[in-house]
Amino acid sequence: MSQSDYIKDIARYGLENDQAKLLDVLEQLIDHSRKTKKVNFALQLQSILKESLRAQKTGVLSSVGSELHKQRLEDRDLGEFILEKITSDYTFDNLVCSENVIDELSFFIEEHKSINLLREFELPVSNKVLFHGPSGCGKTLASYVLAGELHKLMYVVNLGAIVSSRLGETSKNLAKIFRRASAENCVIFIDEFDSLGKVRDYSQDHGEMKRIVNTILQLLDFLPQECIVIAATNQIEMIDEALIRRFDVNIKFELPTATQIRKLVDLTLRNGKFTFDNDKAVSAIIKKSIGISYYSIQKTLITAIKRSVFEASSSKKTVGMINTALWSALIDAEKKALLKPVSPRKKKA
Ligand SMILES: Nc1ncnc2c1ncn2[C@@H]1O[C@H](COP(=O)(O)OP(=O)(O)O)[C@@H](O)[C@H]1O
Numbered sequence: 319m320s321q322s323d324y325i326k327d328i329a330r331y332g333l334e335n336d337q338a339k340l341l342d343v344l345e346q347l348i349d350h351s352r353k354t355k356k357v358n359f360a361l362q363l364q365s366i367l368k369e370s371l372r373a374q375k376t377g378v379l380s381s382v383g384s385e386l387h388k389q390r391l392e393d394r395d396l397g398e399f400i401l402e403k404i405t406s407d408y409t410f411d412n413l414v415c416s417e418n419v420i421d422e423l424s425f426f427i428e429e430h431k432s433i434n435l436l437r438e439f440e441l442p443v444s445n446k447v448l449f450h451g452p453s454g455c456g457k458t459l460a461s462y463v464l465a466g467e468l469h470k471l472m473y474v475v476n477l478g479a480i481v482s483s484r485l486g487e488t489s490k491n492l493a494k495i496f497r498r499a500s501a502e503n504c505v506i507f508i509d510e511f512d513s514l515g516k517v518r519d520y521s522q523d524h525g526e527m528k529r530i531v532n533t534i535l536q537l538l539d540f541l542p543q544e545c546i547v548i549a550a551t552n553q554i555e556m557i558d559e560a561l562i563r564r565f566d567v568n569i570k571f572e573l574p575t576a577t578q579i580r581k582l583v584d585l586t587l588r589n590g591k592f593t594f595d596n597d598k599a600v601s602a603i604i605k606k607s608i609g610i611s612y613y614s615i616q617k618t619l620i621t622a623i624k625r626s627v628f629e630a631s632s633s634k635k636t637v638g639m640i641n642t643a644l645w646s647a648l649i650d651a652e653k654k655a656l657l658k659p660v661s662p663r664k665k666k667a
């Protein structure tokens with residue numbers, strides 16, 4: 319049978335309300351699509367089918383109340399796990415990173431902007447991205463940039479909170495979040511993706527982690543193409559191999575080079591209200607800042623600016639000069655703090 323024969327049967331059984339035959343022919347079409355390499359189409363059909371079967375199972379009572387009311391109830395339910403629901407106006411201008419990362423991100427954005435073109439040729443659309451690398455190097459920021467560039471609403475989810483609060487309900491809560499975000503074609507940003515690795519520590523039940531990983535694998539597999547998942551982690555080595563492989567794009571964020579630090583400084587000062595009191599000193603500070611994160615460098619610079627403003631205004635000088643000696647001292651302190659050995663985690667008895 320060809321695809322159009324299946325569609326004719328589906329129309330017929332649908333209109334005749336013949337559920338058994340409809341399900342049968344849908345299964346056949348899913349199978350046919352898989353064999354003819356229309357894998358995405360097969361997955362989409364399958365998720366429609368599954369969703370509908372599940373709704374029928376639980377939907378013995380017909381629901382009362384508006385859709386909005388139901389959504390509010392579910393929002394309340396998910397409230398503790400969804401940290402933020404945001405619309406972002408971040409763009410590439412806000413992010414400093416390597417050409418390589420820019421290319422990967424741009425290509426991903428391009429795919430989503432041209433989603434209809436890809437569909438026309440039955441090409442798969444990448445929608446699962448993994449960001450990894452040290453803390454403070456722009457993973458969260460890049461997720462805002464993706465959402466902003468694509469004008470999509472973004473759910474920020476903290477996996478750590480979901481996993482640790484009610485372990486037994488982790489899978490259920492994740493499924494709820496995915497269902498909600500899928501319905502709204504959003505970006506789901508899952509921070510602390512490595513928390514999954516910690517399930518081993520929390521749970522007495524050794525099957526628990528496997529179950530959660532399997533749930534996530536399934537949720538990722540049945541994600542509608544318009545919906546994007548971004549997972550972020552500082553510890554990629556904690557994550558199950560099978561899970562890592564499920565992502566279409568895997569991007570590493572790194573500590574900034576001298577050139578990138580310079581760009582970060584320019585970005586931070588771009589409103590034009592501040593300049594440095596000593597340009598040579600700036601070059602030296604940039605040099606010694608190699609090895610610390612964008613976040614730490616920017617934080618110390620902003621602190622130096624604020625203190626310089628206080629200094630100038632208390633001594634009635636014109637505000638606008640940044641005291642580089644101050645910034646230099648702050649960078650030293652930051653480096654010292656980072657070098658301090660972190661106290662080892664207490665061993666469990
Ligand atoms: N690559 C970057 N380009 C510009 N600013 C950055 C970059 N990385 C970090 N920052 C600054 O540090 C803040 C925290 O970074 P964040 O994206 O949360 O890091 P991560 O998620 O990797 O830990 C950002 O909001 C931004 O102000």
Ligand SMILES: [Mg+2]
Pocket residue numbers: 454457458459509550
């Ligand atoms: Mg982050």
